[in-house]
Amino acid sequence: MDKTEIKKNKEEKRHARVWSALDRFVRPVIRRKYSVDMERVEAAAPYLLIANHAMNLDPFLIGMASPERPLAYVASEHLERLGAITKLLNAAFTIVPRSKASSGFGAVRGILRVLREGKPVVLFAEGDCTWDGVSQPIFPATGKLAKAARAPLVIYRIKGNYLSKPRWADRPRSGRIRGEVAQVISPEELDKMSAEDIDRAINEGIFVNAWEEQKRAPAAYRCKAPAEGLHKALFICPECGRMGGMRSHGDKLCCGFCGAETRMDERGFLHGGKFGAVQDWDCWQRERLGELLGSDECSGPLFEGKGELLEIGGGQKKKVRFGLDPAGAAIVLGDETIPFASVSDIAMVKTDRLLFTANDRYRELRSKRGVLRPYLMAVKLYNEQNGEGRSPRPGKEG
8 A cells, every 4th residue: 555545544534533523513513503404315425416505504514414424525715725724624524625716627627536536525516605595506517517427416405504594694593404305316317418407407406595485484593683794795775776875783774875774584584675585685786786887876986995905826915995886897906996897707705705817817805894795796797798607597696
């Protein structure tokens, strides 16, 4: 046995010990806190598991569906830049890094390699947590990946995860989460399907609309301040149509310009305004933002803030003031103006990190207090209007 095989065996044993410890000590806590019930995956390893993505705990939830066997995860490459946390994660799990705002070819190679090693791989093929509680379309190349994997494809659906901790929320809720195997497709069946058919099967299998689920089976998701953080997702007032004035506190979302107020209940629905659900407001604001792009109605930079700008690969980090210029279709970073047209890829991590590639430079803007989603939505919408980027479902920035 050579040194590489010895190292690999030690790593697998370490991962198995960590997985067993998580199942014994950590997952019971999560199970009780969120009232979790996850159907076990019975497919023979290695397999490619694709699930919907709505909260940061989703990898741990999927782990509950495979208590005996460690899983490998495809995760954002920003995890490689967290110092001691990065070392801990790499020591505990097999992680396939993927750059969120650049090509995913390296991740594809990593997935196929890990599958060949006999490990199941978990992929959240939407590429991002949903902002509004409704699943996004997967990346179009996912079906091709599933065919190339030559392994069973497990399509897994999680319900209740969005309302347990919405992406924009400052606090978690106590409610219920349920997971189920939507479909298992064998390698032989995948061979007979086109990549487009596989994409369709995945999109249908992982699709969840949190609001429709709440209408079918209402459940309370209790929290003392359910609306706090909502201004990070909903940033245009439906009453006055202006951007940048929304503020959230307790169970209320208010406009600082016109005083309009909306309240969120324990089931996640909205009261007192034009919209009854985050999804409906989000669909409207996307159309409104489309009208504002290039319009004189928006003067000067909006959503201004302070943050850190990291040149990924170059190691340079600097403090910077930033702003969004919808009228000029540009992002302002200090003295630099970046036209939307020059941004080839853009994505977000949680709510405080904006990753983007512009003019062949891959950078990350970090801001704890800034509202960054308008930047993401504006660039994505600009690309749609100009025939570029991934086609989203109606009302979604992609």
